[in-house]
Amino acid sequence: MKIIICISNVPDTTTKVKFVDNNSAFDTTGVQWIINPWDELALTRALELKEDANNPVSSVTVVTVGLKTSEPTLRKALAIGADDAIRVDFQPGDAYSVATQLAEVLKNNPYDIILNGIESSDYNGSSVGGMLAELLDMSSISAVSGIKLQGEEIKVTRDIDGGKEEISITAPFVGIVQKGIAKEPRIAAMRGIMMAKKKPITVVEPVAVDSLTEIAGFELPQSKAACKIIDADNVKELVELLRDEAKAI
Amino acid sequence: MSVLVYTENWDGRFKKLSNELVSYGSKLAEMLNTSTTVLSIGKVDEAELKSLGKYGADKIITVTDEKLATLDNRAYTAVIAQVVEKEKSGIVLLSNNNTGKAIAPRLSVKLKAGIASGITAVPEKTSPFTAAKKVFSGKAFAKFVIKTDIKILTLAQNSYEIVEKTGQAAIESFSPSVSNDLIRTKVINVEKQTGKVLLTDAEIVVSGGRGMKSPDNWGKIEELADLLGGATACSRPVSDEGWRPHEEHTGQTGKIIAPNLYIAFGISGAIQHLAGVSSSKFIVAVNTDKDAPIFEAADYGIVGDALQVLPKFVDAVKELKSL
Structure with missing residues (x-):
């Protein structure tokens, strides 16, 4: 069984977001790039599945769509433990253009379990995983917070409003994962970092694709009015303000 | 060129987010001078379906195929696409909750329709269709332009004020074609907490x-x-x-x-x-x-x-x- 994780290269979650060129483009100056947090959790779970000798997992691959500048993020995934990596040499446009590039790779290279994070922390579209599944005409399960293998059967936990469902499926399928899939992302050890340097990154030429959407510009949210501070000995006053001024309780 | 709103139901009931979706869909229909159709999949009684008329639904299409008793993203996408074609919908609106996130991107590919997800307000312009959405996890807004004829929107929960209207909705049932080999997921167990206010619904x-x-x-x-x-x-x-x-x-x-x-x-x-x-x-x-x-x-x-x-x-x- 082969697992592949689609990885997005995103600004570190602590980045102070700024724009340039009259608010038409994200300012990448000084930005640290990381593996999208949900993708990192998916990778962690995939490695756990592979390490359990009861599971028939033969390899864990990562793939990203991006220019050469995204390779450090792939190296990080290799250092964490992925066996190999694929990069489609394409400047990401909208979600559809990214999903189309991924679909091309996966049509030529079948995998059994295809994992995506439920969203990326830059454009928050929650789109690529579902689009990829439809492009491949494959089943997908979204909001996945658990995956277990039992021989050929895959048991997937999906979060629903106020609960969870357990779903049975067989390969191939697309899993779109959220928090809970793994406890914490794995951190690369020195040995992993050294080994990652020798692991292969296959670079794939992109296909031609038109975006379905574009971004006409960005805006920063308006800053908020100052916080009204109430004395710690006068909690009742706060509760009264919430009732009478905010009318919120 | 109608506006099609998809809302799920929770054990046969709609909730506030359904009413938000219908209110928003009805506002869009007004802007585009067209009508609002709501699609409901699963067993919902007539009174509950009709309740959506209060928020501006002109027509409610109900699908009760047993094969759709649990959410299979691939099958639901196929069914919604059939309704879009039948209704000649120009806009499809879903919630940006887990269900909407599961279906909307698949539908985007199926219909070759651009998507703006997690929007919080009515579009700034309808030509070119431009809607603001949060990006960088709420640290900024981006103006998304959808370039395709059919447009898909997902609405963030608790972001659009419900508007009550006086309209009546007509109810129509629809039998989609759902082939068995489409559905490969099987729900084998469900765990639900009852009586607790859900975090995403909470005021x-x-x-x-x-x-x-x-x-x-x-x-x-x-x-x-x-x-x-x-x-x-x-x-x-x-x-x-x-x-x-x-x-x-x-x-x-x-x-x-x-x-x-x-x-x-x-x-x-x-x-x-x-x-x-x-x-x-x-x-x-x-x-x-x-x-x-x-x-x-x-x-x-x-x-x-x-x-x-x-x-x-x-x-x-x-x-x-x-x-």
Whole structure:
């Protein structure tokens, strides 16, 4: 069984977001790039599945769509433990253009379990995983917070409003994962970092694709009015303000 | 060129988010001078279906195929696409909840329709179709232009005011073609908590962070949430430590919420946490550090120990509610 994780290269979650060129483009100056947090959790779970000798997992691959500048993020995934990596040499446009590039790779290279994070922390579209599944005409399960293998059967936990469902499926399928899939992302050890340097990154030429959407510009949210501070000995006053001024309780 | 709204049901009932969707869809239809059709999949009785007319649905299409009893994303996508074709819909609107996130992108490919997800307001322009949505986890807005004929939108929960109207909705049933080999998922077990207010639905959310010191101190958080008819939440370190379940984690990588009132006890307000709660109408912060970033996002604050303030807060609410 082969697992592949689609990885997005995103600004570190602590980045102070700024724009340039009259608010038409994200300012990448000084930005640290990381593996999208949900993708990192998916990778962690995939490695756990592979390490359990009861599971028939033969390899864990990562793939990203991006220019050469995204390779450090792939190296990080290799250092964490992925066996190999694929990069489609394409400047990401909208979600559809990214999903189309991924679909091309996966049509030529079948995998059994295809994992995506439920969203990326830059454009928050929650789109690529579902689009990829439809492009491949494959089943997908979204909001996945658990995956277990039992021989050929895959048991997937999906979060629903106020609960969870357990779903049975067989390969191939697309899993779109959220928090809970793994406890914490794995951190690369020195040995992993050294080994990652020798692991292969296959670079794939992109296909031609038109975006379905574009971004006409960005805006920063308006800053908020100052916080009204109430004395710690006068909690009742706060509760009264919430009732009478905010009318919120 | 109608507007098609898809809403799921919860054990045969709609909820506030359904009414928000229909209100928003009806507003779009008004802007585009067309009608609003709602699609419901699953067993919902007639009175409940008709209730959506109050929010501006002109027509309700109901699909009750047994094969669709559980959510299979591939099958649901095929069914919605059939309805879009039949109704010649120009816009398809879904919620940006888990179900909408599961279906909308598939539908986007199936219909070759561009998607703007998690929008919070009506489009700025309908030609070219331009809708603002939050990006960088709420740190900025982007104006998304959809270039295709059919457009897909997903609406963020608790972001659009419900508007009541006087209209009546006509109900029509539809039998889609659903081939058996489309459905490869099988739900084998369901676990549901009943009687609890859901975090994503809640008008009031009471949340705790590391300043709560120990999971043993959560009783008062729960008591306050119960008193206010709200839900409980927590910061990331708290869920990472296993003090609270991951479903309660609110923030950039957890749940993004937009309640009317968010009360944070012992949360310093890391940028990732604020990304998940900044859409709340009112934020109250209780923290020992007066320079904590949470106070920049908050409307009301107390500089003090959460463990000292929380019991007083509970007592004051009881007193005001004369309990």
